[in-house]
Amino acid sequence: MPRRVEHYRGLTQVSRLRLLRAVQRKPGRLLQELADEAQVHLNTARDHLRVLEEEGLIVSAPVETGRRGRPPLGYSPVRRADQTPQARRRADEAKQRGRMLRTVAPDLDPGADLGDDATHQLDALYEHLEDAGLEPEISEDRLTVGLMPCMYQEFIDEDRPLVCSVHAKLVRHQLEQVSGPVELRRLHPFVEKDRCLLVLGLAGQEPRVRRTGGVSADQDETALERHAVTAMRSHAD
Template identity: 60%
Template sequence: MNTARDHLRVLEDEGLIVSTPVETGRRGRPPRSYSPVREPQHSSSAERRLQQARERGAALRGLAPELDHTETLGPDAVHQLDALHDHLEDAGMEPEVDEQRLTVGLLPCLYEEMLDSEEPAVCSVHARLVQAQLEQAGGPLELRQLRPFIGRERCELILGRRGEAAPSTHADGVDPTVDDAELGAQAVRAFRSQLTPSPQDEPD
């Protein structure tokens, strides 16, 4: 229970969830109800985090104008990428954002050891957190696919504009309609396929 409370505190501090006391009519500390933060104005932590991402992104583009894709992507999409970058960087995943392809490379993956025991849950939760970041920032971009272990220690997020095909889906048939649970299942299947030797690799 204490471990769960600690994780909930971290999520609330990061502006991903918000808690409210539940009135029971009894003495003592009331229990708390937790719900995801859908709109940043519902959490001062979320508002602060998004503002910091906006300021960091603006400062970076001021120093390196060649990195400014506001004209082609629009300010809302750029802000979404700033917020997602900060979230992934805080998680230690060293994001590499490609604004033209709308992909985000993740180095390294922190959760490989959990996949065997937790199956699609790990990738599904990660996909949902990414989607939540994009929704909180507000804008046209959404998560289309999570590709695990492109190389042994690299994952990739594929983004796209709502109502449009993602730039990187034309060649490889990414399905833009799958939900986060299916994203997790696809991720685990791809991961396991890398661990299974092909017939030509098996010893005679």
């Protein structure tokens, strides 16, 4: 698909990624607890969370405390496109652009093999990863996604595994936002020095690709980050 100029500003700073990871790790928490975990100033955390919410990555909702006055906000990751107008717009636009592309280039249409719902999921996933600067290469036949995390190469080593765990959950959530059978099955961080691989699958079916190593998608972020560190070090000079 052609490149677009809409990018996730919220994913370009490590402090925002730390906050997003904190939201993903335990949804519904309040500002102060998230700021403490991410080790950022309260006002900075408030601004970062606003940016993440404006981009449709998280959603806030009042939390009843039983105290007088305005209730505080709890923050959670967006799991459904109807939770925020931004997520709904991105899903709809990805679907429209995918249809337009396949009208002009019918040979790119995997619909006969995957079905419309799965195809629309891949459209939305592609645009999410493209907007995040990860240069996705999706194989509809093999149901794999190659990623080139170019915009994160300048992060210090201890922060790059954080990028892996945050994006893994974003991929999972993105696939959940568009109704369909495609699921994230396995993650292979740093299969090459500057390349990662995602293995997808259709619900109720075995993955089309079997590759040794990597981390199952149902493992927690600690396991993924630990594996990412090991894989990253294996490519060190």
